[in-house]
Amino acid sequence: MKQEVNAPLDLPPPPVLVGPLPWNKYSVFMFPTQKAPDDVFSIEIGSDTVEYEDPLFVLWALGHELAHALFTLRPFDFEEQTSYPLALPFIQHCDPEYRRITKGTADVIWNIFHSSQQRSRMLALSRERYGRECSFLANAPHWVLPPGSDAGVYDKN
Secondary structure, eight states, X not given: OTTTTTOOTTOOOOXXXXXXXXXXXXXXXXXXXXXXXXXXXXXXXXXXXXXHSOHHHHHHHHHHHHHHHHHHHGGGTTXXXXXXXXXXXXXXXXOHHHHHHHHHHHHHHHHHXXXXXXXXXXXXXXXXXXXXXXXXXXXXXXXXSOTTSTTSOOOOO
């Protein structure tokens, strides 16, 4: 994945934690924002996900969140920042390159374990999630992502 986004190969992964998440989340990518500066740049996998989901699905969820981490760091030359734009993960879901890489994660898992059922589930979840978010963002009124808010991408200069 690092090679796909031209990240330094020695870039360490963010900490991965397991803990309770809202019922509708399998995993989340956490990062500091202007509104939540104390959030730690990390990945959290839901404890229910680990306990009840297929281990292959847990691997894919981890890959999905690792892709978020890499795509969040890339505009900043892979240097960690004190704060990131709040909307980055949602915008990333609409990025064709991000979608290709997360689909590639499902393909790698399938190539190793040959679980068509889990691969189908991963791809269906991606299509549903990305489709809804991208449709919403494309049709969002101006107040959803107001100009100059913490929602936009920072200019690193």
